[in-house]
Every structure is written in C-alpha cells, then in structure tokens.
Amino acid sequence: MSERTENDILVEVRDLKVHFPIKRGVLFDRVVGQVKAVDGVDLSIARGKTYGLVGESGCGKSTLGRALLQLTPPTAGEVSFDGVELTTLPSGKLRSMRRRMQMIFQDPMSSLDPRQNVESILTEGLQTHGIGADRTDRRRIIGETLDAVGLPRWALSRYPHEFSGGQRQRIGIARALVLGPELIVADEPVSALDVSIQAQVVNLLDELQDSLGLTYLVIAHDLAVVRHISDTVGVMYLGALVEEAPSDRLYTEPLHPYTRALMSAVPVPDPDVEDRRERILLAGDLPSPANPPSGCRFHTRCPWAQPTRCADERPVLRNIGASRVACHFAEQIASGELRPHGVSAQIVRPEGEGDTPGVVSAPTEPGSYV
Amino acid sequence: MALLEVEDLSVTFARRGQRAVHAVDGVSFSVDAGEVVGLVGESGCGKSVTSLAIMGLLPKQPGLSVGGKAVFDGTDLLQLDDRSRRDIRGRDIAMIFQDPLSSLNPVIPIGLQVTEVLTRHRGMKGETAAKEAAALLDRVGIPDPKRRLKEYPHQLSGGMRQRALIAMAVACQPRLLIADEPTTALDVTIQAQILELLKDLVRDSGTALLMITHDLGVVAGMCDTVNVLYGGRVVETARRRPLFRQPRHPYTVGLLGSVPRLDAGRGEKLNPIPGSVRDLLPWPDGCAFAPRCARRTDECVGEPPELVHAHDGRSYRCVNPEPLPGMVPAPREEESA
Ligand SMILES: Nc1ncnc2c1ncn2[C@@H]1O[C@H](COP(=O)(O)OP(=O)(O)OP(=O)(O)O)[C@@H](O)[C@H]1O
Ligand SMILES: Nc1ncnc2c1ncn2[C@@H]1O[C@H](COP(=O)(O)OP(=O)(O)O)[C@@H](O)[C@H]1O
Ligand code: SF4
Ligand code: SF4
Ligand SMILES: [Mg+2]
Ligand SMILES: [Mg+2]
Numbered sequence: 017m018s019e020r021t022e023n024d025i026l027v028e029v030r031d032l033k034v035h036f037p038i039k040r041g042v043l044f045d046r047v048v049g050q051v052k053a054v055d056g057v058d059l060s061i062a063r064g065k066t067y068g069l070v071g072e073s074g075c076g077k078s079t080l081g082r083a084l085l086q087l088t089p090p091t092a093g094e095v096s097f098d099g100v101e102l103t104t105l106p107s108g109k110l111r112s113m114r115r116r117m118q119m120i121f122q123d124p125m126s127s128l129d130p131r132q133n134v135e136s137i138l139t140e141g142l143q144t145h146g147i148g149a150d151r152t153d154r155r156r157i158i159g160e161t162l163d164a165v166g167l168p169r170w171a172l173s174r175y176p177h178e179f180s181g182g183q184r185q186r187i188g189i190a191r192a193l194v195l196g197p198e199l200i201v202a203d204e205p206v207s208a209l210d211v212s213i214q215a216q217v218v219n220l221l222d223e224l225q226d227s228l229g230l231t232y233l234v235i236a237h238d239l240a241v242v243r244h245i246s247d248t249v250g251v252m253y254l255g256a257l258v259e260e261a262p263s264d265r266l267y268t269e270p271l272h273p274y275t276r277a278l279m280s281a282v283p284v285p286d287p288d289v290e291d292r293r294e295r296i297l298l299a300g301d302l303p304s305p306a307n308p309p310s311g312c313r314f315h316t317r318c319p320w321a322q323p324t325r326c327a328d329e330r331p332v333l334r335n336i337g338a339s340r341v342a343c344h345f346a347e348q349i350a351s352g353e354l355r356p357h358g359v360s361a362q363i364v365r366p367e368g369e370g371d372t373p374g375v376v377s378a379p380t381e382p383g384s385y386v
Numbered sequence: 387m388a389l390l391e392v393e394d395l396s397v398t399f400a401r402r403g404q405r406a407v408h409a410v411d412g413v414s415f416s417v418d419a420g421e422v423v424g425l426v427g428e429s430g431c432g433k434s435v436t437s438l439a440i441m442g443l444l445p446k447q448p449g450l451s452v453g454g455k456a457v458f459d460g461t462d463l464l465q466l467d468d469r470s471r472r473d474i475r476g477r478d479i480a481m482i483f484q485d486p487l488s489s490l491n492p493v494i495p496i497g498l499q500v501t502e503v504l505t506r507h508r509g510m511k512g513e514t515a516a517k518e519a520a521a522l523l524d525r526v527g528i529p530d531p532k533r534r535l536k537e538y539p540h541q542l543s544g545g546m547r548q549r550a551l552i553a554m555a556v557a558c559q560p561r562l563l564i565a566d567e568p569t570t571a572l573d574v575t576i577q578a579q580i581l582e583l584l585k586d587l588v589r590d591s592g593t594a595l596l597m598i599t600h601d602l603g604v605v606a607g608m609c610d611t612v613n614v615l616y617g618g619r620v621v622e623t624a625r626r627r628p629l630f631r632q633p634r635h636p637y638t639v640g641l642l643g644s645v646p647r648l649d650a651g652r653g654e655k656l657n658p659i660p661g662s663v664r665d666l667l668p669w670p671d672g673c674a675f676a677p678r679c680a681r682r683t684d685e686c687v688g689e690p691p692e693l694v695h696a697h698d699g700r701s702y703r704c705v706n707p708e709p710l711p712g713m714v715p716a717p718r719e720e721e722s723a
Contacts, residue, residue: 180662211644212640212641212644215643215656240646240648241646244646267649281578282603283581283606284647284648284649285605285647286649287606287607287626288627289649290603295578297582301543301545302573364543
C-alpha cells in the first residue's frame with residue numbers, strides 16, 4: 017500500500033439522492049408519495065481498491081450503484097469519476113465515459129441475450145465503443161479476455177444456456193472486462209451461485225484486480241463475501257449509509273447499533289464461534305422506504321435508542337477513529353455507558369398491499385404443509 | 387431407536403427418450419427424538435427431493451420411482467396409502483418451506499388457517515381454537531396476534547409469513563419438523579430471528595428438526611448431527627464439532643474451504659473446488675465427486691465407494707479420505723505445489 021494510491025480517489029459521490037414517485041390511479045397516474053431509495057449518500061472510492069456496500073434487501077444498494085453509473089438518473093447530488101462530474105455531462109460524452117465504468121449483475125442468465133453467442137456478446141461492446149483496429153485485433157482482445165476470466169476458446173461459439181451458472185458469470189465479467197474499464201460495479205455478483213462456485217468467482221475478481229488494477233464497487237447482501245473482498249465497507253439502512261469502516265474493523269469493532277446487529281446475525285461456519293456468540297436480535301421488519309421513520313431511521317428497531325434526539329434528529333456520518341458512523345450515541349454505546357434494552361416489534365406492511373387479496377390463484381396443494 | 391430412519395432411499399425421474407435422473411441415489415440417515423439433524427449440500431444435490439419423498443409430496447408423474455424405506459416410529463412412510471400418510475403429516479410430521487407464500491392459502495385469513503389445523507388435529511373448536519391460534523402467533527413472535535388472525539398472507543412481510551407458517555407447523559405439536567431452506571429467502575437479521583425461534587421451539591417442545599440448508603453457518607449454529615449430500619448421496623455423516631474441525635470427505639473439505647468467514651481477516655484465501663456440478667451431469671459412475679476431487683485415485687472410478695464407518699462414530703463414502711492429523715501420515719504431493 018503506497019501513499020499515492022491511497023489518496024487517489026477515482027469515484028466521489030456527494031449527497032446522492034434517488035427518489036421514485038409512487039403512482040396510483042386508474043385513468044390518471046397520481047403521484048401519492050416518494051420512495052426514497054437513496055437519500056443522501058456521500059462516499060468515495062480509491063483507485064485500485066474495493067468498496068463494499070452491504071445492507072438488507074430494499075435498502076437501496078442497487079439503486080445507488082445504478083445512479084452512480086448514471087443508469088438511473090439521480091434526483092439530486094453529484095457523482096464525479098476521475099475528476100469529471102457525471103450528473104451534468106452531455107449524453108454523448110457520458111456514452112464514451114461508459115467504457116471506463118462497467119457493471120456485472122447478479123443473475124448472469126437474465127443479463128445475457130440468449131440469442132447471442134459468446135463471441136457476439138463480447139464483440140458488441142467493442143464495436144459500440146470503436147475498440148480494436150480491425151476484426152483480427154478485436155479477436156485478439158477477446159481471446160485475451162477469455163484467458164483472463166478462465167474460459168476456453170471454444171466458448172466463443174456457444175450460447176449462454178449451454179454454460180453453468182459460474183461460467184455464465186465469467187461471461188458477464190468478460191463482457192465488462194473486454195472494454196478495458198477502470199471501475200466495475202458488481203451487483204450481487206456471486207449470490208446466485210453455489211458456495212464452491214462462488215469462491216471461484218470471488219478469487220477471479222481478486223486476481224483481476226491485482227493484474228489489471230481495477231477499482232470495484234461490490235454490492236451484496238452477504239456480509240462475509242463483502243468483507244472478504246473489500247478494503248472499505250459501507251453499511252446501508254433505508255437509503256443511507258449508517259457506517260463506513262475498513263473491512264477488518266467492521267467485525268472487530270462495529271460502532272453503529274445496526275452494524276452490530278447485522279454482524280451478530282451472520283452465521284459463521286464454526287460451531288465454537290457460533291456457541292460463543294451473542295446475537296443482537298432486532299425486533300420486527302425493515303420499515304418501508306416509502307414511509308421511513310423520523311429522526312434516526314433505525315430508531316424503531318434500535319436496542320440502544322434514547323428518549324432524546326433519536327426520534328427527531330437525523331444523525332449525520334461522523335468520523336470516529338478510522339470509521340464514519342451515523343449515530344448520536346456511538347461513543348457511549350462503544351464504551352458500554354449505554355446498555356441495550358428491549359424493543360417491541362412493529363408490523364410493517366409489504367409494499368402496494370390492500371386490505372383484500374388482489375389476484376388470487378388456488379394453491380397447488382392446499383394445506384400441503386401439514 | 388431413531389424417530390426417523392431413512393434407509394437406502396432412491397428417487398428416479400425417467401423421461402421418455404432421456405437418460406433417467408437419479409435425483410436421490412441410496413440416501414440413508416436417521417433422526418433421533420428431539421435431535422436437530424442437518425442435510426447440507428449445494429443446489430441439485432437432492433435435499434428437497436429427499437424430504438419430499440419422505441413426506442410423500444413428490445409430484446405424481448409418470449416415470450417417477452421411489453425406493454428404499456423411511457421408517458417413522460416403526461411405520462414405513464413410503465408404504466402408506468395417501469390417507470394415512472396425510473394423517474401422519476398433520477399429526478406427527480410437519481414441514482416448512484423456503485417460500486411461505488406458496489404454502490399458505492392466499493384467500494384464507496391466517497387465523498382461519500391456524501385454527502383449521504387445531505380443529506383437524508387437536509379437536510379444538512370455536513373460542514378455544516381461536517385463543518390457541520392467537521397464543522401460537524404470539525409464541526412465534528407475531529406482534530398484535532389477535533388482529534393478525536384476520537389478515538391475509540399477502541398483508542404480512544416475508545419474515546412474518548414464515549412465522550405464520552411455523553405457527554401452523556407447530557400447531558399440531560409434531561414430533562418431527564422438516565424445514566427446507568426456511569430462511570434462504572429472508573434477510574440476515576430476519577434469518578437470525580427465525581433460526582432463534584426454531585431453536586427455542588425444539589428446545590421447549592422436544593420436537594426433532596430436520597434442517598435442510600446450503601448454509602454451513604446455519605448448520606454450525608444449530609445441528610447436532612450433519613449429513614453432507616453430493617450427487618444424490620450422503621457422502622459424510624458426523625456430529626457437528628468433528629465435522630467442522632476435521633472433515634474427512636474431500637467434498638466436505640472443499641465446501642469448508644470455499645466459504646468466506648465473517649471473522650477472518652482480509653488476507654484469507656478461499657480454496658474453491660474446481661469445476662462444477664453442471665459439467666458432470668448426469669453423475670459419473672463410481673464416486674460422483676471424482677472429476678472435481680484432488681485426492682482421486684484409481685479406485686475411485688467404476689463402483690461407487692462404500693460407506694465407511696469410522697471408529698469415532700462418523701461415516702463417509704470415500705476410499706481416500708482426508709487423514710486425521712497424527713493418525714495417518716499419508717503424504718499429499720498436491721499441497722506443496
Ligand atoms: N424503478 C423503481 N420504481 C419504484 N421503486 C423502486 C424502483 N427501483 C427500486 N425501487 C425501490 O427502491 C428501494 C431500493 O431498491 P434497490 O433495488 O436498490 O434495493 P436493494 O438494496 O438492491 O435490494 P435487493 O437486495 O433486494 O436487490 C426499494 O424499496 C425498491 O422497491
Ligand atoms: N420433477 C422433477 N423431474 C425431473 N428431475 C427433477 C424433478 N425434481 C427434481 N429433479 C432433479 O433432482 C435433483 C435434485 O433436486 P433437488 O432435491 O430439488 O435439489 P436441492 O438440493 O437443490 O433441493 C436435481 O438434479 C433436479 O433437477
Ligand atoms: S441514533 Fe439513536 S436510534 Fe439511531 S442508532 Fe444511534 S442510538 Fe440507535
Ligand atoms: S472416493 Fe476418491 S474421488 Fe471420491 S471423494 Fe474420495 S478420494 Fe475423492
Ligand atoms: Mg439489489
Ligand atoms: Mg431445494
């Protein structure tokens with residue numbers, strides 16, 4: 017780790033917001049509210065490093081990743097990539113920037129066109145961006161990319177359905193790599209894969225970073241995976257970062273109550289560790305991002321919530337040691353001065369649900385569970 | 387005697403013009419009363435088919451054949467007619483699935499679905515049944531249970547639905563609960579709630595639990611005995627601690643080397659198993675793991691390896707298992723390379 021690379025910021029996100037209108041109505045779409053999927057995120061990603069983003073489903077991870085790449089237009093905020101502000105960039109310029117920022121998706125099958133063979137999947141991007149002098153040159157680039165991701169040459173003439181999940185994810189990675197990007201946003205890159213295959217892909221991502229100097233934003237709900245590949249981890253809750261810390265610190269010294277709960281909830285494949293661990297069980301469900309709690313968004317489930325401030329004052333990210341934490345009482349909680357208390361669970365409605373069942377189909381085998 | 391004794395269970399799906407799929411190929415394991423037993427393995431290894439076969443819930447399609455035995459408390463479940471099997475299913479064995487929505491009836495309020503079980507299997511009626519239903523919802527941690535009774539499954543979150551399903555499963559006070567990936571669709575903090583609930587329920591009621599999962603962390607936290615499945619066979623059976631401390635079957639070793647650990651440092655190296663299941667299907671003759679195995683020898687092909695019962699009470703299907711430290715000084719060339 018040299019000083020230079022540590023201070024070399026490739027991506028800088030400032031107060032990024034992505035709000036989606038909630039529409040109702042039969043004839044006219046009426047906007048009845050806003051889903052605040054991302055609601056004020058600041059973060060920076062160092063060149064050649066991996067930033068991991070974790071959080072439970074619906075907390076806004078994917079939306080943040082897409083907004084960063086300008087695939088979803090941000091409602092507010094700034095994103096600068098290598099010193100260039102993307103949110104105000106004319107679309108033509110943005111298109112040529114896209115080559116430098118690529119994305120890998122969770123489900124390789126649905127992100128690959130089933131009618132295209134691997135060669136045409138890989139050639140497409142090269143042609144779009146005018147990479148490679150001629151056909152031979154493009155073939156050379158594609159060949160090198162296949163080698164890099166560990167796919168054989170005969171894969172070129174095959175179609176996505178002819179590959180296993182792990183191989184398809186390699187195709188997805190190859191499609192991103194072939195353009196020679198600097199940043200790769202990987203959204204749940206291994207969650208659809210079996211553990212033995214997951215490890216192959218995780219190692220591949222690691223090796224590619226070492227050899228190509230890539231910068232990653234890795235989005236995943238699996239904390240162990242994220243911690244394994246990340247230098248820095250950001251924890252999201254309801255559209256905002258609640259804690260950001262060097263990857264090692266997050267497990268040994270979680271500072272935000274939500275991070276503590278999250279860390280304590282992840283099962284570790286070691287009976288000795290499991291038997292010794294104290295779980296912080298959170299009460300109830302994640303509140304809806306369409307109707308987030310006031311003040312600290314975690315206060316409805318926080319075992320350390322206090323009668324003052326928590327319900328009415330939204331905590332901002334503050335530096336505490338090497339971490340950034342959004343909690344009014346982080347120091348007192350860390351020192352043990354404040355103790356956790358019981359929290360009663362509150363019911364959270366699934367989104368878009370009415371009082372009676374909408375479309376109803378008979379279950380295949382009613383009562384088959386008994 | 388074991389509460390459930392599965393012996394040489396096999397399930398084959400034959401389709402016209404295609405090679406038959408031996409989804410389950412001679413699976414044996416047992417569950418003692420009050421014990422938590424894990425069935426662990428990657429997708430397609432036969433976990434769900436095993437449990438569905440035991441419960442008699444496999445789709446009745448031409449070409450399906452089920453062999454072997456599944457003896458529950460002295461009765462072979464596979465020999466029962468549909469009616470008696472349904473009786474046992476309600477009274478003595480209950481099952482919960484990954485997706486609670488598919489096993490809850492969408493047009494019937496939760497409360498009615500729970501009281502129905504109470505009426506059918508415990509002979510409760512009216513007020514008594516409703517009271518007990520509310521108590522059950524409360525027991526599984528559903529807030530404001532009296533009001534929830536009137537609600538439909540779609541009005542509850544995924545975690546609450548899974549709780550409702552667990553309430554229904556334990557309503558008949560079964561002696562065996564089969565849970566097939568009950569937390570896979572849930573977020574990790576909700577998973578922790580549900581696993582804790584299941585642990586409490588088994589501890590308090592003495593119900594045995596057959597826990598089906600792909601997550602070794604879940605197994606480490608709650609199973610007394612673990613069965614590792616690969617290619618439709620149980621390849622290793624051991625108590626929880628010895629399995630994690632000293633796995634003997636190369637596949638178990640490979641699985642453990644593949645999972646990143648939350649408590650390990652950034653430098654931790656993963657040791658993936660090379661290749662994938664997809665490349666091998668249908669399973670090769672002999673040891674199904676052979677094409678991916680670093681300890682493969684000439685003996686591994688041809689006949690499937692016999693089940694070896696080790697002196698320490700564990701068993702594995704492997705002719706060249708991972709040696710125990712200090713016991714077998716078998717040299718391993720691959721390791722120094
Ligand atoms: N196009 C859209 N219109 C309306 N709401 C949306 C849209 N896209 C996302 N959302 C909502 O924004 C919130 C954040 O979504 P996002 O997909 O980023 O979550 P996530 O953290 O990636 O979750 P998961 O792990 O389930 O993918 C959710 O409540 C989601 O329903
Ligand atoms: N109805 C079916 N027809 C044909 N093959 C099936 C059927 N159900 C399951 N299989 C096959 O049986 C094997 C084991 O499946 P399953 O038990 O569902 O795996 P898992 O361990 O993921 O639960 C797989 O190869 C699967 O494709
Ligand atoms: S600010 Fe209050 S409610 Fe929010 S995490 Fe800190 S203690 Fe909990
Ligand atoms: S029997 Fe042979 S191929 Fe199979 S797991 Fe054991 S050593 Fe490996
Ligand atoms: Mg997502
Ligand atoms: Mg299954």
